[in-house]
Amino acid sequence: MDDALISSRDLPIARKSVIPGTGFFLPDDVDDELEAKAAQAALEGADIAVVADADADGLACVALLREAYDDVQVVPEPDDEDEADSDDGPGTDDPLEAIDEIEPSPHRVALLPASPHDVEESLDRVAEYGRPGIDCYVCDLCPDRYEYVEEELEALLETADSVSWYDHHQWDEDVAAAVREAGVDLVVGDSEEECTADVALRSLEYDFDERFETLAAVTRDHDLWLREDPRSDDLADYAYWTDPAEYVEVVREYGVDLPEWVQDFLTERRVEKQALIDRAIGRSELREIGEYTVGITYGRCSQNEVAEAMREQGADASVIVKPAGSASIRGTDAFQRCHEVAGRINGGGHPKAAGCKPDIYDDMLDYAQHWTTRGAVAKRVIIEAFEAVLETDPEPTADA
Structure with a gap:
């Protein structure tokens, strides 16, 4: 090649x-x-x-x-x-x-x-x-x-x-x-x-x-x-x-x-970093999941700055799906369960910051689809993980 x-x-x-x-x-x-x-x-x-x-x-x-x-x-x-x-x-x-x-x-x-x-x-x-x-x-x-x-x-x-x-x-x-x-x-x-x-x-x-x-x-x-x-x-x-x-x-x-x-x-x-951040922010969208607003986007970028931008747009939690297949999940004071969401998708981390990689890539054709659809399947899997966490325990106790 x-x-x-x-x-x-x-x-x-x-x-x-x-x-x-x-x-x-x-x-x-x-x-x-x-x-x-x-x-x-x-x-x-x-x-x-x-x-x-x-x-x-x-x-x-x-x-x-x-x-x-x-x-x-x-x-x-x-x-x-x-x-x-x-x-x-x-x-x-x-x-x-x-x-x-x-x-x-x-x-x-x-x-x-x-x-x-x-x-x-x-x-x-x-x-x-x-x-x-x-x-x-x-x-x-x-x-x-x-x-x-x-x-x-x-x-x-x-x-x-x-x-x-x-x-x-x-x-x-x-x-x-x-x-x-x-x-x-x-x-x-x-x-x-x-x-x-x-x-x-x-x-x-x-x-x-x-x-x-x-x-x-x-x-x-x-x-x-x-x-x-x-x-x-x-x-x-x-x-x-x-x-x-x-x-x-x-x-x-x-x-x-x-x-x-x-x-x-x-x-x-x-x-270049700022240019990549701007691209990811431009692709971002907000989804309502339960009582929370979740921002989600795709791109090769610095995830913290992109998450901060989505927070300013009203997101309680943010998801940045990367071209390599992994994703970063960032929370706020309103949402501190990122590690629970990531834990359902081969990942983990902190209450306000976690990472994961959905098990959805069987061959290069799956990756090609990932790139051309800007992470559509990965986004759907992560949104489903948010829904599952909130359905299981919508209002967790302090111990949880």
């Missing part, structure tokens, strides 16, 4: 808004080989492994751990900045070439970026490539069911001396109990009050200076969608657009006051 057919870097915004990035089209075996090689290189000679969500919250935990363990710093310079489009997937235009270019990491605190959908794979890689006696931390990730991570966690505990798990999502009590019974030091913060960086900051036995306390506070401002500190948007955008390893080293060096070259990078990228 011609690479130009799957590269979205030079596409007009109108087209870029409705299809996934290049990484979506990589075959699983190529993607798996790339991630396995990167994990092996990161873990070579490492004393500590950190499996973390690659957003600002998860990566802030990596910065805290590297500081606590006095890890080497590799601070990038402006000329080192990777110009690759992070939406287009990892590495160069040739993924196989990127595999050959991966080199061992100089860090003794290794970073393995993960997502809620593949945390078990990262745990398995630490078990396979980590040295016997390694310490492992898992940050800002929450398994929906214990059986999703049971075998991988068992293998990891055979390799690692200790496994600590820091998070702030809504954990099922049985899942949390099973993880603890397996031998993991699990610390779960209040999702209404703390981000995972807060949990790591108070859990690690290290006297962090004010720079890192501020990093956790500003990260919380965005992760809990408080939006009281404008610097939190900078952190969130920079974590999303740049390489995770670069983000960790920059915030460890500069804290929340990002250097000028990073600010210039953000300014340039935000032109």
Whole structure:
């Protein structure tokens, strides 16, 4: 296949808004080989492994751990900045070439970026490539069911001396109990009050200076969608657009006051970001479900800003369906049951912020329909999930 057919870097915004990035089209075996090689290189000679969500919250935990363990710093310079489009997937235009270019990491605190959908794979890689006696931390990730991570966690505990798990999502009590019974030091913060960086900051036995306390506070401002500190948007955008390893080293060096070259990078990228947001807002519609107004739209965009725009239009909850098939669900003070809705569609999260991916894609023809209909089937499935949640318990108690 011609690479130009799957590269979205030079596409007009109108087209870029409705299809996934290049990484979506990589075959699983190529993607798996790339991630396995990167994990092996990161873990070579490492004393500590950190499996973390690659957003600002998860990566802030990596910065805290590297500081606590006095890890080497590799601070990038402006000329080192990777110009690759992070939406287009990892590495160069040739993924196989990127595999050959991966080199061992100089860090003794290794970073393995993960997502809620593949945390078990990262745990398995630490078990396979980590040295016997390694310490492992898992940050800002929450398994929906214990059986999703049971075998991988068992293998990891055979390799690692200790496994600590820091998070702030809504954990099922049985899942949390099973993880603890397996031998993991699990610390779960209040999702209404703390981000995972807060949990790591108070859990690690290290006297962090004010720079890192501020990093956790500003990260919380965005992760809990408080939006009281404008610097939190900078952190969130920079974590999303740049390489995770670069983000960790920059915030460890500069804290929340990002250097000028990073600010210039953000300014340039935000032109396109706003254009994608505008496209998604333009497609949005409001639906009445029970006593709630739900905004729903489709597009490759920054979901928080789009959700805020729908809230201003009167939405109690908002749904942003993505071209890759997943969806983000955002709530308000009026609707705090996003995790319940997502839980019915292979997902989970917080009362006011959750994610899911409907199990409706059997082949590429289903995805083609998804793109051309702007997520029509996914929208219908998610609306049905809202209806089911409200029909089951229209007015939940505080305990629920």
